[in-house]
Amino acid sequence: MTAETTFKLTYATMYNPPEELHQRFDEALAEAKATLGREYGMIINGEEYFAAEKVEDRSPIHTDWVLGFFQKGTERDAQNALAAARKAFPGWAATPWQERVALVRKAADLINQRVFEIGAKLALEVGKNRMESLGDVAESADLYRYACTMMEAHDGYVKEMGIDPLAGYQVSNISVLRPYGVWVVISPFNFPAALTGGPVAHALVAGNTVVMKPATDTPWVPRMIAECLRDAGVPAGVFNYVTGPGRSLGQALIDSPDVNGITFTGSYDVGMGIYRDYAKGKYIRPIVLELGGKNPAIVSRHANLDDAAIGIVRSIFGLQGQKCSACSRVFVEAPVYDALVERLVNLTGKLAVGDPTERNVYMGPVINKSAYADYQAFCTDLGQHGRILTGGKVLTEGAMAKGYFVAPTLVDELPLDHRLWKQEMFLPIATIARVQSLDEAMRLANDVDYGLTAGFYGAEDELAWFEDKIEAGVTYMNRPQGATTGAWPGFQPFGGWKGSGAIGKNMGGWHYLPVYMREQIRTRVRKA
Ligand SMILES: NC(=O)c1ccc[n+]([C@@H]2O[C@H](COP(=O)([O-])OP(=O)(O)OC[C@H]3O[C@@H](n4cnc5c(N)ncnc54)[C@H](O)[C@@H]3O)[C@@H](O)[C@H]2O)c1
Numbered sequence: 001m002t003a004e005t006t007f008k009l010t011y012a013t014m015y016n017p018p019e020e021l022h023q024r025f026d027e028a029l030a031e032a033k034a035t036l037g038r039e040y041g042m043i044i045n046g047e048e049y050f051a052a053e054k055v056e057d058r059s060p061i062h063t064d065w066v067l068g069f070f071q072k073g074t075e076r077d078a079q080n081a082l083a084a085a086r087k088a089f090p091g092w093a094a095t096p097w098q099e100r101v102a103l104v105r106k107a108a109d110l111i112n113q114r115v116f117e118i119g120a121k122l123a124l125e126v127g128k129n130r131m132e133s134l135g136d137v138a139e140s141a142d143l144y145r146y147a148c149t150m151m152e153a154h155d156g157y158v159k160e161m162g163i164d165p166l167a168g169y170q171v172s173n174i175s176v177l178r179p180y181g182v183w184v185v186i187s188p189f190n191f192p193a194a195l196t197g198g199p200v201a202h203a204l205v206a207g208n209t210v211v212m213k214p215a216t217d218t219p220w221v222p223r224m225i226a227e228c229l230r231d232a233g234v235p236a237g238v239f240n241y242v243t244g245p246g247r248s249l250g251q252a253l254i255d256s257p258d259v260n261g262i263t264f265t266g267s268y269d270v271g272m273g274i275y276r277d278y279a280k281g282k283y284i285r286p287i288v289l290e291l292g293g294k295n296p297a298i299v300s301r302h303a304n305l306d307d308a309a310i311g312i313v314r315s316i317f318g319l320q321g322q323k324c325s326a327c328s329r330v331f332v333e334a335p336v337y338d339a340l341v342e343r344l345v346n347l348t349g350k351l352a353v354g355d356p357t358e359r360n361v362y363m364g365p366v367i368n369k370s371a372y373a374d375y376q377a378f379c380t381d382l383g384q385h386g387r388i389l390t391g392g393k394v395l396t397e398g399a400m401a402k403g404y405f406v407a408p409t410l411v412d413e414l415p416l417d418h419r420l421w422k423q424e425m426f427l428p429i430a431t432i433a434r435v436q437s438l439d440e441a442m443r444l445a446n447d448v449d450y451g452l453t454a455g456f457y458g459a460e461d462e463l464a465w466f467e468d469k470i471e472a473g474v475t476y477m478n479r480p481q482g483a484t485t486g487a488w489p490g491f492q493p494f495g496g497w498k499g500s501g502a503i504g505k506n507m508g509g510w511h512y513l514p515v516y517m518r519e520q521i522r523t524r525v526r527k528a
């Protein structure tokens with residue numbers, strides 16, 4: 001990004017971009033729109049593969065916009081991609097880690113060089129606003145670099161251990177982290193750049209070869225990420241990109257005995273199914289699961305209510321509530337309840353909803369017809385059992401008639417035993433409750449199967465209590481930029497507890513890369 005020297009784009013800094021960012025996004029968008037409708041192959045063993053059946057990738061902004069045609073890959077394609085990755089593994093694993101790092105860094109540079117092109121296409125494909133779209137792409141490049149930095153910081157994870165005193169012998173004990181083999185990366189629709197690129201980069205830097213399968217709704221952006229790897233010179237077969245339905249092609253990847261490790265990012269239900277199926281293999285193999293969230297914000301009577309309101313609204317409605325980190329539950333101490341709710345409703349009313357490629361729009365459409373139908377069903381239920389403070393309806397006026405647009409929705413007075421306090425809706429809907437104490441808020445906040453992100457607004461002397469008690473992998477306090485959203489690699493490594501994540505180590509952080517490697521101790525003894 002040219003403005004990079006003066007402006008570091010993250011989800012927390014995106015609110016004051018330099019003018020140049022807008023100009024370059026607009027240029028890239030015009031170019032992307034002029035080249036819609038191409039066909040894209042899968043990339044297996046460095047070659048384009050075309051399936052008998054194709055899938056149309058349509059924009060959720062306007063369903064007449066056909067972005068491209070993608071391959072409806074089959075179980076056979078899954079097997080071919082795994083075979084290519086298996087064949088490439090010995091060479092890639094034997095490549096000095098410094099060379100692997102150099103190639104992955106080169107790919108990161110290409111992602112940065114293409115950030116506007118990929119960002120514009122991402123906005124069209126996901127319906128994400130322009131700054132969040134550019135952020136997703138920039139985050140992907142930063143995750144690549146973070147993986148490289150970690151490899152270097154740990155000197156390739158080769159470490160001399162203590163020397164056991166064996167009289168008459170010389171001993172050397174070395175610990176080495178080595179790759180597992182073939183790694184499958186399955187990504188969700190909502191961060192097609194960062195959550196495809198991040199796990200892929202870590203697997204590759206560690207020396208694994210990769211088969212990557214993006215979500216059916218968003219194959220285009222991962223294809224461009226794949227092209228960056230290819231153009232950087234990552235050898236054929238080391239990285240393979242396949243597209244097709246999760247239940248057939250995806251399931252074939254999960255069921256294959258040729259897989260040595262998996263990173264799955266997606267919903268709890270699909271992730272748990274994969275976990276169980278994968279466990280049917282002959283022995284235990286590593287699996288990284290990054291699953292859903294039901295993220296709370298707690299507001300104390302001592303909070304700065306303006307900071308709380310803006311941070312909460314940004315986190316409820318960013319990407320239309322379709323972030324695993326989205327704030328979907330708000331617990332407010334009674335003395336400040338009315339004042340906070342008034343601010344939340346007021347700010348929500350000011351959110352611009354529409355074509356998210358336009359510079360002043362904050363909220364675009366939801367991803368597809370099924371999410372659009374879910375929104376309507378949830379709102380009917382919430383209206384019957386709670387009080388809809390704002391929103392609760394689909395938006396069909398003017399240019400929105402051809403897309404999946406819905407109103408940002410806030411609900412209160414929903415009985416605390418209603419299922420929608422616990423179920424991830426993954427839509428721009430949040431429920432708000434009045435609590436009598438912070439302890440009550442904490443009990444409710446933790447009373448879900450998830451534990452991804454959480455936010456708190458209150459006095460300085462309440463913060464340590466919050467940090468200690470909350471069950472979540474990523475926590476934010478007094479943050480107007482986002483109550484529960486907006487993590488950035490190297491600043492806020494991202495991962496969940498409980499039903500939100502399986503490994504207890506966060507991506508973009510110090511402890512994550514070793515997950516993609518297994519330890520070998522090398523003890524050599526010779527007579528002194
Ligand atoms: N914890 C995190 O870091 C994180 C980040 C982003 C999204 N998410 C979660 O992802 C979900 C939204 O994304 P989604 O709707 O794309 O999720 P999803 O679970 O529907 O799909 C995720 C991926 O799994 C594939 N898939 C589906 N069935 C499969 C099967 N049987 N075998 C193999 N692959 C299969 C899909 O094609 C897609 O690529 C939300 O629950 C959200 O919270 C979590």
Ligand SMILES: N[C@@H](CCC=O)C(=O)O
Pocket residue numbers: 011190191322323324325484485486487488494
């Ligand atoms: N990393 C993103 C969330 C990714 C999940 O969907 C955030 O921190 O808001």
